[in-house]
Amino acid sequence: MDHSSVRQLLRNSQQDEAETKRRRLTLYFISYVGGTIMAFMAWLNYGGGDTLLVGSLAASAAVVYANVALSHAFPRNDTFYYIAGLIVVFTVNALVYTGGLNNTGLYFIFPLIFIQIIVVRFKPAIVYVSVTLGIAIALLFNQELIVAEYPPEHVSRFLIATLCFICVAFIGENFWHQSRKEMLKENLERMRQANTDPLTKLPNRRFLDAVFFDRAMEDPVSYFPLSAVVVDIDHFKKINDTYGHDVGDDVLIHFTQLMKECVRNTDVVARTGGEEFLILFPHATLSQAVKLAEKIRENVEANPFIQGDINHPITASFGVATALTDSNINAALKQADDKLYVAKKNGRNRVVE
Structure with missing residues (x-):
């Protein structure tokens, strides 16, 4: 989106x-x-x-x-x-x-x-x-x-x-x-400012809770199955410690652009934390969401952050889950978050469903 x-x-x-x-x-x-x-x-x-x-x-x-x-x-x-x-x-x-x-x-x-x-x-x-x-x-x-x-x-x-x-x-x-x-x-x-991350210009958690999920529950036929992908940049703290927070901000913007290149117009990429993102794929099964997440992972890995004399490789970990109806959105988000933890624990730079 x-x-x-x-x-x-x-x-x-x-x-x-x-x-x-x-x-x-x-x-x-x-x-x-x-x-x-x-x-x-x-x-x-x-x-x-x-x-x-x-x-x-x-x-x-x-x-x-x-x-x-x-x-x-x-x-x-x-x-x-x-x-x-x-x-x-x-x-x-x-x-x-x-x-x-x-x-x-x-x-x-x-x-x-x-x-x-x-x-x-x-x-x-x-x-x-x-x-x-x-x-x-x-x-x-x-x-x-x-x-x-x-x-x-x-x-x-x-x-x-x-x-x-x-x-x-x-x-x-x-x-x-x-x-x-x-x-x-x-x-x-005012709503745009309140619902948008000022750095990446992505929707934030407020937008998801107050607008997107409400709209999805009002019109479930247009959104479900709804697949959720929780994304976290690997070793982001090391980037901030090595190059400073200004470069870290530029990395977040670069990472955002790489994700947006791989999603559909109907998909939502939101920033939910420091280096954590949530991608929502309306009308996407679990297998379709895994393929889209893998496409993003490959695009991120293939495009390191380059700025001046900095050439830093970037990878990310992905947890994927699917809500079949509007009644299990929260369960799907929790499951995707758990899968992200598994991806981190098993070596990072991977998609876990």
């Missing part, structure tokens, strides 16, 4: 928590309140002879309730937000077509259109509102095709007021989104 992928994972983790909750609660509130109002209006008009208006309101209320019920059952599915937008398209133009009670249906258009703006995502909302208003304008200027009758002065004032309202609403939403984006950007940078 490269640096941009880590940033994207952090960004998604940050955005999902706040934005998803906001949109979901907004959908729930608007659906229950709006569905109840439409059902109440259908009841008020029942028996008044306008069966088309009553039927439209009742159908809209029923679909709204069904949509919000399904959204409770499948809270991670965005489809229900767009269905809510389509319900608004139908309800708005049903009111325009029938005229509502005594041709007062136009008064209810403003809150309905605002629902589209705040429930549907910003750019799709522009399309939804444009379609809704476009159909309404076509009906208003072809009144011979509809049941309602609107005086020309009512139509012109309604359209002017609606366009002004839509412009102000979208401007407000746009500024809100822009300010939120700036705040997210600042928070993302």
Whole structure:
């Protein structure tokens, strides 16, 4: 997993928590309140002879309730937000077509259109509102095709007021989104610093515990079997003692680059200690992880650290284990750590599974 992928994972983790909750609660509130109002209006008009208006309101209320019920059952599915937008398209133009009670249906258009703006995502909302208003304008200027009758002065004032309202609403939403984006950007940078090792620029233990493992457990199909490789540079203390800690830091950066050359885009290389690293291979069996670890070991051994008159060979030891499900991640990490100890005990510069 490269640096941009880590940033994207952090960004998604940050955005999902706040934005998803906001949109979901907004959908729930608007659906229950709006569905109840439409059902109440259908009841008020029942028996008044306008069966088309009553039927439209009742159908809209029923679909709204069904949509919000399904959204409770499948809270991670965005489809229900767009269905809510389509319900608004139908309800708005049903009111325009029938005229509502005594041709007062136009008064209810403003809150309905605002629902589209705040429930549907910003750019799709522009399309939804444009379609809704476009159909309404076509009906208003072809009144011979509809049941309602609107005086020309009512139509012109309604359209002017609606366009002004839509412009102000979208401007407000746009500024809100822009300010939120700036705040997210600042928070993302803080998260990146907190979740990244400053020397190697690799993810750290905090990133693994707070972001990666949580995401893996939320979506196990995309990650398991998950293989873990614990890596430790052999005799690193000797490098620091011989050349100094500045050179030791350069060795860590060199070693990091060698590991990253051998992993896949979906893999995670993290620094978990001084000279200790953890590599995570999503969707990799134990045998596949052993082959990848061996590839890294060979690459490290074949590329000594060279700087000025320093030409120091580097080797590393590897412990490999695999978690088949999200319930045994900790056990797999402990097993990989134990295997690393075996590799160290048996002579270093080897992969033990």
